[in-house]
Amino acid sequence: MPESPFEALLSQVRQIDGFVLGCLIDASTGMVLGHVQDREDLSLRVAAAGAADVANVISLMAGELAANGGLEDAIITLSGHYHLIRQFSPAPRLQFLLLVVLDRAEANLAMAHRELRDFDMSFVGRPDSGLPDRLQRA
């Protein structure tokens, strides 16, 4: 099976120090679209499902609070790992979650957070949604 565009996209976050696992999840259904993993000691399915649940709960909370904005990111600190969960929309109509798991002993949380934000921001304003030109958003 050739590399999917999801895996190609994720290869860019593999450079973050302490990288253990990165995966792209559809925020609506919780489906894992692609993943890259440097160590196999972490269950991808459990980490992804947990991230989707966290995002779902925060979205419900933001909905109830009428918080004037949704989830941007969430950081979960475990004794051995950081789980960084970021709402990620590489094109209009696509609402993904980007989960990056880092080894605490090797990672710099502030730097990793910034790198992930910069990665996300590099897609902001991307004009092409895959829709025909006459249906593209202004």
Place this chain on the structure above:
Amino acid sequence: MYFNRDPLIVRLGKLAESGQTGVLRVSGAVGGAFYLSEGDVLYAESKRTPEPSKWLVPPGGHPGEADAARSLAWTFAVREATVDAALELLSGGSRHSPRHRFKELESPPGDRSSGMSFAALHAEVTRRQEIVKQLSGSVTADTTVVRNPRIEAPGLQVSALQWALLIRMGDGSTPRDLAWELDHSVFGTTVEVFRLISLRLLSVAGLAASETPRAADAPSGRRHDTMSFLRAVTQ
């Protein structure tokens, strides 16, 4: 033998294992097809789930960042439609496994980069079946839902997709009706409708918002207030 008598999931698994290329057609009310290439499932379709949005343009011919975004949108739409159809076909409501037959094709439709291995497709369908079970106490794809005329909260926030669902809600719509209208997956729409029920913006037709049953966990009989993706992969 024209029709194979194996259960559909067994037949699909055998075709994948032997690296077949072609189409497995499924007959009956929940009919459809699986398109395979060298054992991978390139695409699936069913009569009861929408195809990828007709407005999407397949990538190609426009190298650069714009094409990367097109490629993501297209690959996601094809994969979601495939899993949605597979969930429908492999969860068939009838007591009897649907009839199916396989035909070899030289070049089945679909792109290998948006395809899935049989193992990945089966795991995802199983996960979705668990979530459907969790939601079944509140809503299914064919439950009629209505907008609540009175909103008790001073303010609520919804996503763009949830808003699109709310403004299309007629006197009585089902998640499946709305999915067809939006060219969105039936499963994804059902999950979003469940979220709107949780926000008390929708309720099941014939029940007031306060009477809408919460999602039930059928196997243990315990009741849960929320859908859990984690429970779907750990149980």
